[in-house]
Amino acid sequence: MSLPADDQELIRRLKMGDNNAFKQLISSYHPKLLIVARAIVGDVFAEDVTQEAWSSIYKAIAKFEGRSSLSTWMIQIVSNEAKSRLRREKRHSSFGDIDEVRPELDANSFNGGGHWVNPPSHWDINTPELMLQEDQLRHCIEHTLTILPENQKAVFLLRDVEQHSLETIAEQLSLSEANVRVILHRARLQLMKTINHYQETGEC
Amino acid sequence: MLNCRQFTDLASDDIDLQHTGWKRLEIRAHLMICRHCRRFRRHLDRSRQTGAALAQQLWRGDDAMADMIFSRINPSNSGK
Ligand SMILES: [Zn+2]
Numbered sequence: 001m002s003l004p005a006d007d008q009e010l011i012r013r014l015k016m017g018d019n020n021a022f023k024q025l026i027s028s029y030h031p032k033l034l035i036v037a038r039a040i041v042g043d044v045f046a047e048d049v050t051q052e053a054w055s056s057i058y059k060a061i062a063k064f065e066g067r068s069s070l071s072t073w074m075i076q077i078v079s080n081e082a083k084s085r086l087r088r089e090k091r092h093s094s095f096g097d098i099d100e101v102r103p104e105l106d107a108n109s110f111n112g113g114g115h116w117v118n119p120p121s122h123w124d125i126n127t128p129e130l131m132l133q134e135d136q137l138r139h140c141i142e143h144t145l146t147i148l149p150e151n152q153k154a155v156f157l158l159r160d161v162e163q164h165s166l167e168t169i170a171e172q173l174s175l176s177e178a179n180v181r182v183i184l185h186r187a188r189l190q191l192m193k194t195i196n197h198y199q200e201t202g203e204c
Numbered sequence: 205m206l207n208c209r210q211f212t213d214l215a216s217d218d219i220d221l222q223h224t225g226w227k228r229l230e231i232r233a234h235l236m237i238c239r240h241c242r243r244f245r246r247h248l249d250r251s252r253q254t255g256a257a258l259a260q261q262l263w264r265g266d267d268a269m270a271d272m273i274f275s276r277i278n279p280s281n282s283g284k
Contacts, residue, residue: 114207119240185216
């Protein structure tokens with residue numbers, strides 16, 4: 001998967017002050033930065049914070065050194081903007097650390113000894129490529145992604161789409177690494193549930 | 205010894221290679237003997253990949269959005 005932000009040619013143009021390249025960057029990343037901002041500072045300030053982050057990115061891009069990926073660097077900037085806004089507004093993070101440790105599967109999946117009573121069933125549509133070719137399933141997954149709680153959306157984005165390390169994500173979102181892992185597992189379980197339901201019923 | 209329910213709690217961490225040492229061995233040993241959990245892990249991993257591929261397409265902007273955001277940062281444009 002080649003991300004636009006890993007594109008050396010794009011980075012070269014960005015550093016030269018090419019505004020079209022910058023617009024390309026905005027178009028690839030704005031919704032993602034917004035998800036991160038929302039997870040930290042909440043819906044009300046997210047748009048504003050992200051706009052500020054773009055201004056900072058624009059000013060700083062000439063000095064981007066490539067020590068981290070462009071994605072990590074931009075997320076760090078929006079995360080800093082969001083955290084400082086949070087302090088200015090004297091608000092608490094929209095999601096602090098969570099207490100529950102175990103993301104529940106259906107309670108009746110296991111017996112008292114922890115063995116499967118309803119084991120996972122066979123999936124006819126088996127690979128990501130095939131799943132995405134199936135219009136209805138695609139729609140079901142899109143819906144699930146859209147309604148994920150903001151913290152799950154952000155963690156899933158940063159880990160499984162942007163492929164940041166768990167340690168980096170914990171820092172970006174001001175969470176413990178253990179919490180990042182629990183939230184990530186929940187998001188993945190939710191996606192799996194959706195796909196599983198479709199494989200069994202042909203519906204969302 | 206690890207049971208299936210415990211494995212499902214650890215499956216994401218296993219995918220992210222977070223386990224080392226004894227825990228890792230325990231997980232390998234369970235997967236070796238349990239086809240249900242092997243399938244669970246495979247499904248979870250594919251769900252993650254499929255979701256990520258779709259999210260990559262879904263969470264993108266377009267030219268109009270980019271123009272609007274850009275106009276608000278570039279002082280030579282109409283923005284602040
Ligand atoms: Zn098992």
